[in-house]
Amino acid sequence: MIPRSEAEEHLRVIRSLMEKATIYRALSAPAALVGGILSLGTAAFLMWHEINNGPNEITSNFFGMAWAVVFVATAGISLLLIQRDAKRRGEPFLSIGFRSAMTAMLPPMSFAALITLAHTVRNTIHYTVPWWITFYGLALLAMAHFAPRSIIILGWAFLVSGAASVGGLLDFWFGSRLQVGDHLPEFINGPCVLMGATFGLFHLVYAACTWPRRR
Amino acid sequence: MIDFEKLDKTIHEKARLSIMTLLATRTSWSFQDLKAELKMSDGNLITHLRVLHEAGYVAVTKEILDRPQTSYSLTTRGKKAFQDYLSVLEQIVKATQT
Numbered sequence: 001m002i003p004r005s006e007a008e009e010h011l012r013v014i015r016s017l018m019e020k021a022t023i024y025r026a027l028s029a030p031a032a033l034v035g036g037i038l039s040l041g042t043a044a045f046l047m048w049h050e051i052n053n054g055p056n057e058i059t060s061n062f063f064g065m066a067w068a069v070v071f072v073a074t075a076g077i078s079l080l081l082i083q084r085d086a087k088r089r090g091e092p093f094l095s096i097g098f099r100s101a102m103t104a105m106l107p108p109m110s111f112a113a114l115i116t117l118a119h120t121v122r123n124t125i126h127y128t129v130p131w132w133i134t135f136y137g138l139a140l141l142a143m144a145h146f147a148p149r150s151i152i153i154l155g156w157a158f159l160v161s162g163a164a165s166v167g168g169l170l171d172f173w174f175g176s177r178l179q180v181g182d183h184l185p186e187f188i189n190g191p192c193v194l195m196g197a198t199f200g201l202f203h204l205v206y207a208a209c210t211w212p213r214r215r
Numbered sequence: 216m217i218d219f220e221k222l223d224k225t226i227h228e229k230a231r232l233s234i235m236t237l238l239a240t241r242t243s244w245s246f247q248d249l250k251a252e253l254k255m256s257d258g259n260l261i262t263h264l265r266v267l268h269e270a271g272y273v274a275v276t277k278e279i280l281d282r283p284q285t286s287y288s289l290t291t292r293g294k295k296a297f298q299d300y301l302s303v304l305e306q307i308v309k310a311t312q313t
C-alpha cells in the first residue's frame with residue numbers, strides 16, 4: 001500500500017508536467033530578434049531620412065508602408081518558425097496552441113487594424129503609434145493563461161508604455177502626442193523613437209532573455 | 216476497496232511517470248525535447264524509455280529529417296495503462312480523505 005502523500009505527490013508531478021507541456025510560445029526568440037532589429041533599423045532609417053531631407057519629408061503613407069513591411073516580414077518569419085517547430089514536434093501547423101493564440105490575439109489586433117485604417121484615410125498614421133504599442137501589449141496579455149511568463153512580462157511592458165504614450169505622459173521626451181484630424185507632425189522623431197524603443201528594444205531584450213531556452 | 220496491486224509498478228517510478236505524462240500530452244516527442252524538458256541525462260533517459268518500450272507502453276520511431284531523429288509516442292496499451300494508473304492514484308487520495 002502506498003501512503004496518500006505519495007499518491008498526491010505523483011498527481012502533483014503529473015499536473016505540473018501537463019501544464020508545462022501545454023504552454024505555448026507564440027513569439028519565438030529568433031522571431032523577436034528579427035522583429036527587434038528590423039524595428040530599430042526602420043526607426044533609425046526614417047529619422048536619418050528626415051534629418052537629411054528636412055521636416056515633412058516622410059509622408060503618412062511612407063511611414064505606414066515602412067512599418068507595414070516590418071510587420072509583414074516579422075509575422076512571416078514568425079509563422080515560418082512556428083511551422084518548422086510544429087513539424088519537429090510532429091504536430092499540425094494549426095495546433096491547438098496556435099489556434100488558441102490566434103483567437104486570443106484577434107480582438108486587440110483587429111482594433112489596431114481598424115484604427116490604422118482610419119488614420120491611413122486621414123493621412124495621420126504617425127498618431128497610431130501609441131495605439132499600436134497598446135494593442136500589441138493587450139494581444140500578448142490575451143494569451144496569458146497559456147503563455148510563458150516572458151510573454152506576459154513583454155505584454156505588460158508594451159501595455160504600460162502604450163498607455164503612458166496614449167495618455168500623453170511621454171510627450172515631453174518623444175513628442176508623441178495623440179491628435180485627431182489632418183494635422184501632420186512637423187517631425188516624426190517622436191513616433192520613430194517610440195517604435196524603436198518598444199518594438200525594437202523590448203523585442204531585443206525579450207530575444208536575449210529567452211534565447212537560451214529556445215529549442 | 217482499492218486493489219493496490221493494480222498500481223502499475225513500471226509507471227510508478229517517478230522518472231518513468233514523468234516520461235509517460237509528457238508522452239500523453241502530444242502525439243510524439245523527440246528524444247532531445249524529452250531530455251530538455253525532463254533535464255535527464257542521455258543514459259538515464261534511454262534506460263527508462265527502454266523499460267517502457269519493453270513493457271509495450273512506448274513506440275519508437277526513427278526517421279531522418281534534416282538529421283536523424285528518434286521520436287517516442289504512447290501505444291494504445293500505454294495510454295490505457297496511464298489512465299488506469301491515474302484512476303488508482305485518484306482512488307487512493309479519495310479513499311484516505313473519507
